[in-house]
Amino acid sequence: MSIIQIIISAIYLVGMIGFISVFALVAIWLERKVSAHVQDRLGPMETGGWHGWSQTIADMLKLLLKEDVVPDAADKPLFKLAPYIAFTGSLAAFAVLPMSANLIGTDLNIGIYYLIAVSSLVTISIIMAGWASNNKWSLFGAMRAASQMLNYEIPVALSLLVPILIVGSLSMQELVGAQAGGFWNWTIFGAHLGGGSFLLLPFTILAFVIYFWSSLAEVNRTPFDLPEGESEIIGFQVEYSAMRFAMFYLTEFANMFLVSGVAVALFLGGWHAPLPFLEISPETSILFHNLIGLGWFVLKAMILVVIQMWLRWTLPRLRVDQLMHICWKVFIPFSLANVLVVSLLAVLQS
Amino acid sequence: MEIILFIITALIALASALMVITRKSPIASVLFLVLTFVCIAVLYVMLGAQFIAAMQIIVYAGAIMVLFLFVLMLLNLRGNQGWENISPARIGLGFAAAGLLLLVAVAWLKTAGSMEVAGLDPEMGTVSAFGDVLFQRFLLPFEIASVLLLGAIIGVVAMIKRKPLAELGEDKEGKVS
Amino acid sequence: MSNYIPVLLFLVAVLGLTGLMMAMVIFLGPKRSNPDKELPFETGSAPSPGDARERYPVHFYLVAILFIVFDIEIAFMYPWAVKFRQLGLFGLVEMLVFAAILMFGWFYIIKRGALKWK
Numbered sequence: 001m002s003i004i005q006i007i008i009s010a011i012y013l014v015g016m017i018g019f020i021s022v023f024a025l026v027a028i029w030l031e032r033k034v035s036a037h038v039q040d041r042l043g044p045m046e047t048g049g050w051h052g053w054s055q056t057i058a059d060m061l062k063l064l065l066k067e068d069v070v071p072d073a074a075d076k077p078l079f080k081l082a083p084y085i086a087f088t089g090s091l092a093a094f095a096v097l098p099m100s101a102n103l104i105g106t107d108l109n110i111g112i113y114y115l116i117a118v119s120s121l122v123t124i125s126i127i128m129a130g131w132a133s134n135n136k137w138s139l140f141g142a143m144r145a146a147s148q149m150l151n152y153e154i155p156v157a158l159s160l161l162v163p164i165l166i167v168g169s170l171s172m173q174e175l176v177g178a179q180a181g182g183f184w185n186w187t188i189f190g191a192h193l194g195g196g197s198f199l200l201l202p203f204t205i206l207a208f209v210i211y212f213w214s215s216l217a218e219v220n221r222t223p224f225d226l227p228e229g230e231s232e233i234i235g236f237q238v239e240y241s242a243m244r245f246a247m248f249y250l251t252e253f254a255n256m257f258l259v260s261g262v263a264v265a266l267f268l269g270g271w272h273a274p275l276p277f278l279e280i281s282p283e284t285s286i287l288f289h290n291l292i293g294l295g296w297f298v299l300k301a302m303i304l305v306v307i308q309m310w311l312r313w314t315l316p317r318l319r320v321d322q323l324m325h326i327c328w329k330v331f332i333p334f335s336l337a338n339v340l341v342v343s344l345l346a347v348l349q350s
Numbered sequence: 351m352e353i354i355l356f357i358i359t360a361l362i363a364l365a366s367a368l369m370v371i372t373r374k375s376p377i378a379s380v381l382f383l384v385l386t387f388v389c390i391a392v393l394y395v396m397l398g399a400q401f402i403a404a405m406q407i408i409v410y411a412g413a414i415m416v417l418f419l420f421v422l423m424l425l426n427l428r429g430n431q432g433w434e435n436i437s438p439a440r441i442g443l444g445f446a447a448a449g450l451l452l453l454v455a456v457a458w459l460k461t462a463g464s465m466e467v468a469g470l471d472p473e474m475g476t477v478s479a480f481g482d483v484l485f486q487r488f489l490l491p492f493e494i495a496s497v498l499l500l501g502a503i504i505g506v507v508a509m510i511k512r513k514p515l516a517e518l519g520e521d522k523e524g525k526v527s
Numbered sequence: 528m529s530n531y532i533p534v535l536l537f538l539v540a541v542l543g544l545t546g547l548m549m550a551m552v553i554f555l556g557p558k559r560s561n562p563d564k565e566l567p568f569e570t571g572s573a574p575s576p577g578d579a580r581e582r583y584p585v586h587f588y589l590v591a592i593l594f595i596v597f598d599i600e601i602a603f604m605y606p607w608a609v610k611f612r613q614l615g616l617f618g619l620v621e622m623l624v625f626a627a628i629l630m631f632g633w634f635y636i637i638k639r640g641a642l643k644w645k
Contacts, residue, residue, distance in 0.1 A: 009533040013540050064548075067556045072565035078377065084549075088541050095537045106533035109476050110400045113605055114534075117404040120412030124384055127419050131377055135567040136575065143423070147587050150416060150594045157601045164608040170477055238568055243552040247545065321643075324590070328642050332597065333633065339604070340626060343611060347619050350612075395531050405602050413598045417591040424588050481606030485614055485621060492603065493621070496628040499596045503632035506592045507641045 013105055016094055024253040028056040031309050038313040066242035071133065074239065078132035083240065083247035085125035090251045090258065093118045097261045098172045100271045100293030101282065111172035112164070115262065116157055119218075122251070123149050126227075126236050129248075133239040142236035145220065145227030148323060152217035152224070155210050155331035161339045162207035163187040163266040165346065166200075176270030183274040188267040199349075203342050208267045210335045212304075215259035217323070219252060222312040226320060260304035264297060271297040356396060363389035380418045387411040399475035589641060600629050 029044070033051065036043025048054025070076055093115045095105035108114050123146050130142020164170060166187055167178040179186045188208050190200030217224035228235045237248045264270060271293035273279045278296075282289040318326070366389065369382040387410045394403035473479055484492055567574045607614070607622050614621070636642060 006532060006536070010536050010540070013533060013537045016537075017540055017544055064551055065555050065557075066552075067558060068552050069560075069564055071567055072562075073567055075375070075377070078381070084542070084545050087545055088538065091541045092534070092538055095534050105537055106530050108400070108530055108534075110404050113401070113404045113408075113477070117407040117412065120408050121384075123412065123416055124381070124419075127416065128377075128381065131419075131423075133567075134578075135569070137569060139423075143420075143587050146416060146419075147590045150413070151590060154594065154597045154601065157598075158604075161601075161604055161608050164605070165611055168609055168612050170605065170609060242556055243548050247548070324642055328593075329637065333630075336626060336630070339608075340623065343608075343619050343622070346611070347616050350615070401606065409595070409598060409602060413591075413595045417588070417595060420588045420591045477606050477609045481610035481614075484603070484606055485610060485618055489621065493624055493628075495603070496600075496625045499599060500628050500632040502596050503593065503629075504635055506589060507636055507639050510589050510641065 009105065012103065013095070016099075016105065017091065020091065020094060020254050020257070021250070023257050024250045025056045025060065027253045027256065027305060028059070028249075029053065030306070031312075034306065034309040035313045038310070060246065063242055063246040068242040068244060069239075071135070071239050073134040075132040075134065078128050079239070080244070082125045082129035082132060083244045083251075085128065086122050086251045087247045087254075089118055089121040089125065090254050093258055094254075096172050097258065098176050098265055098270055099297050100290040101173075102286075102290050103294055104173060107171055107173045110170050112160060112170050112175065112262070112266070115258075116153070116160075119255075119258070120153060122255075129240070130236040133236070135239050137234040138236050138238050141227060141234055141238065144320060145236055148217055148220075148224065148226060148320075151324065151327045152214045152331075155214040155327065155335045156218060158332070158335035158339060159207040159211040159214070160262070160266060162204055162342050165339065165343055166190070166204075172265055176265050176272065179269040180272050182276050183269060186267065186269040186272075199345060200342060203338050203345075204267070206338050207335065207342075208263070210331055210338070211267070212263060214327075214331055215263070216308065216311070217327070219255040219259055219308075221256070221308055223315040223318045224323060225312070225317055226323065256305055256308055257301060260301040260308070261297070263304055264300040268300050352396065356393070359389050359392045359396075363393070376422050377419065380415055380422065383418070384411050384415050387415070394475075397475065401475060401477045401480045593636065593641075596629070596632070600625070 029052070032055070033043045044052030044055035046052055047058050070079055096108055096111045096115055098104045098107070126149070127142050127146050130138045130140075130145075133139070163175060167175050169175060169178075175187075183189070188204050189198065190204035216222075220227045228237075237245060240248060273292070273296050278292075280288045280292050363386050366382040366385040370379045370386065373379045373382065387406060391403040391406040391411070394400075394406060569575060603625065604622065607618060611618055
């Protein structure tokens, strides 16, 4: 790898971090607006003029200017370190997210598996945060959150196996590349394995649905928001204040985009347009090819993000026993059977 | 470039491994163990074994370490088992064991000969090469691994379900509901 | 190997960003400490007696170990999914045997009621 390539990827990665920060600011504002309108309110209207657009910027400034309280009883080094690990683990996963044909940090051979590996480290940071706080509520919240995130990693990983089976690669760009040429080629419609027949359609849709629901549990969103449950249950971050709290909060919103981005890349055609003529071929203009691709990717991911918000303000929260029931007795057997059925159909067809 | 990265990673791995056995707080030990595992994953990547590196992070750093943390919560270690509680005889035995291990390592390194890392196929550690070897050459060990995992499931369920749950977890007021 | 240099760069950049944010908090935020502020926060009431680092129900441990078993199963399934086309029916039978043995374990968990969370 030459120095120039390293510089280009460094610039890209700094841009990526900027994008994630801007996304988090927009998404927090959007979340408030969506919640307000679902509940027939207006939400923030004052700050910045038009529909309170700068509300979250003001909030972030406030958090920056707050005192960073570390409780006396806390294990100080661990308490201070935990938000860094959560934030780093979550952002490191973005390095393999294919934003467009060339806009990707690095197209690893083990792409999606790297992503699962890095995001599994976030669980450790949550237990760290809960234990280091030395507060009964935090520790309970952390144990609950950790066991939820651990368990739902299994259905997530199992349902992601379906696109991998169909394409036969773990590299993110190869997974996206196999879905080129219109929405009927997307993995969710399962066409390109069956040579044009839609035999796999029910199974790929099932895989997508299981992935999407389990990823809600992975990022602690309703109906799986037991780790946070802002009004009644107290979560692992109760002792955190100022920027350390903001880091957990930013991590949550970055994760929302990450899980939506994975769903888009693996199931919904990635940066490919739904219809072929809506793309610009790389021969015409490599720049516009990438820009249009980026536009489609962000649009699709944003639609999924808005669906996550919509669900949050519509569904009630599950109890912890219902959570375990759904994971172990519904999602895991169904997603495993789904993988085996898809592979059986593929073998029968070849 | 590569050698510098190797030395840095190896030093962090060794230092954090040392921290694992010297920290008083068991939680700190576990977290240093996570750091050691991450460093080992980096070393795997440098050897070209990408899939093994990711597996190292998922299974060891992600899953087994969480299990260790849960075990610590179960056992209620308060971090008061300092050096002063360890008898000199145990320290002596520890050094003897380490000396024997060193002896074995030296003997092995003498017979192992030199390894030509540079001459290895760069594709050797990819998922696809890994799958080839695992599902063809090591078919039987792979199937036996599932029996091993089944044994783990049955073992843990049998141990935990020996008493009714009501007796095991009742001492906690807020529990999990 | 050179594919991983951007990952390293990214980690350095993220650590730089977090360091910057924390430095801003240290320089910008007030530091007015008092004993009440440093107490554990329990939604406004005085902290309940006893240490927070108590013993936990064994259930969390059970869930974690079952997770590890299934996690390892999935780790084996990923290379299989990638090589699936080349392995064909033979690979499928291999994986069916593997999954069947593990699903037997799953049935055992359910039958013994190990996941009945109370």
